Amino acid sequence: MSHQHVAPQHNNGSEHGTVKSYVIGFLLSLLFTFIPYVIVVNQVVTGTKLLITILGFGVIQAIIQVTFFLHLGRGPKPNWNQFFFVSTIAIILIVVGGSIIIIQNLHYNMSPQDKVKKIANDENIYQVGGKETGACKVIGKNHIVVIRNGEVKPLLTTTKKCDTLSFVNNDDKREITFGAHPNHDVYAGETELVIRKGRSKTITLSEVGTFQFHDHLQPGTAGNFIVKP
Amino acid sequence: MSEHKLSHHEEEADDRALFGFWVYLMTDLLMFAVLFAVYAVLHGNTDGGETGRELFKLPLALTNTLILLTSSFTCGIAMIAARKGDKRQTLLWFGATFLLGLAFLALEIFEFYELIHEGHNLGSNAFLSSFFVLLGTHGLHITFGLLWIAVTLGYILKRGLNRHMVRKLTMLSLFWHFLDIVWIFIFTIVYLGAFV
Incomplete structure (x- = not known):
């Protein structure tokens, strides 16, 4: 059997291992596989805590394998x-983390029904396949509510169904939501109107009744509107 | 040609080759990270269909995880044998790695087949699209790795173990360990994550 001198003393710039390091890495990895598995199956913790737990175990096992199998360092x-490894991880954190953050903000507070309702309302889709959606077919007149120095003018706006209501904000960014503080009600699919300084947002009044609205950031700034049938 | 102690030039060439391969692995890691990001964003979009919680079988996923982990271990032992110049042990341990990798692939294909057979396929919804692309990409990497192992073992059988083969094997083992590390995250985020 030819036993060629294959491994020089110099370690080729790459890192090498011993049987011991592989065995340790293997056993530790087994441990860090079974523990999160058991935790999940038995639901020892739930929700966000569980997510963080299993992610934590995953990251640690990855470090174990990078250390004991890849011998990095x-x-x-x-x-x-x-x-290069650390740089790649940094890039990954930015790309993956950033994507998740962006998408989270899109989904914030909107149930699927709200989304559908808002789109129908925005686009005046009053019927789908013969079935009425509740959105308006013909738009009435526009009413304007101006917010300046924390004051809402007019405090009460009386409108008719299928009119529109514009909120004009002359103060710093406001997050207008419906209902009385601390409630965040939904009106015609609208969960929240983020209005920057000097801008306005308009909603179609497709729901009849008496409604409140307030600034989620400064609940003292509030008003009402009535939608008559 | 008899083996000779490595000249400085040859050592440097080896270093460069291995480093280049490592950089490739990092770009591969980046690609997987993007697929993970897509899965993270879309895993809830089932279009009213079943979620991972209803579709995934954790015992199966655990079995696959253990198989791949063991194959990573046998790969490590094989590399020690290869560096010692022990041809028989190298073939044995890489052979074990191959068989375990094959078992992993077979189980994964079986899982895919069952899902598709029941109507849960790549086109069903965004969740399943991202699931199949993420796991499928990993599976393709495993397949390539298996082919690589098979060809390399064939070479070693015919022409024996030498410094060049050891360098090739080193890259192969880096690749294989890397795939197991990616799988840790698939197991954690896709399978365990479905039951959070």
């Missing part, structure tokens, strides 16, 4: 492999 300095 044990080569001669400067360790370029390590540098």
Whole structure:
């Protein structure tokens, strides 16, 4: 059997392992696989806590395998492999984390029904396949509510169904939501109107009744509107 | 040609090759990260269909995880043998790695087949699209790795173990360990995550 001199003393710039390191890595990985598995199956914790728990175990196991299987960090300095690995992780955190943050903000507070209702209302889709959606077919007149220095003028707006209501904000960014503070009601699919300084947002009044609205950021700024049939 | 102690030039060439391969692995990692991001965003979009919680079988996923983990271990032991120049042990341990990898792939294909057979396929909804693309990409990598192992073992059988083969094997083992690390996150985020 040819036993060629294959491994020079110099470690080729890559890191090598011993049987011991592989066994330790293997056993630790087994442990960090079974623990989160058991936790999930038995629902020892739930919700966000559970998510963070299993992610934590996953990250630690990844570090274990990178250390004991890939032997990262044990080569001669400067360790370029390590540098590239850390840079890649940084990029990943930005790309993945950023994507998740962006999408979270889109989904904020909107149930699927709200979304559908809002779209129908915005686009005046009053019927689908012969069935009425509740959205308006013909738009009436526009009413304007002006918010300045925390004051709402007029405090009460009386409208007719299928009129529109415009909120004009002359103060710093406001987040107008419906109902009385601390409630966040939904009106015709609208959950929240974020209105920056000097801008306005308009909603179609497709629901009849008496309604309140307030600024989620400064609940003292509030008003009402009536929608007559 | 008899083996000779590595010249400085040859050592540097090896270093560069391995480093280049490592950089490739990092770009591969980035690609997987993007697929994970897509899955994270879309896993709730089932279009009214079943969620992962209703479709995934955790015992099966755990079995696959253990199989792949063990194959990563056998791969490590194989590399020690390869560096020692032990041809028989190298073939044995890489052979074990291959068989375990094959078992993993077979189980995964079986899981996919069952899902598709029941009507849960890549076109069903965004959740399943991102699921199949993420796991499918990983599975394709495993398949390629298996082919790589098979071809390399064939070479070693015919032409024996030498420094060049060891360098190739080193890259192969890096690749294989990398795939197991990616799977940790698939197991955690896709399978365990479905039951959160």
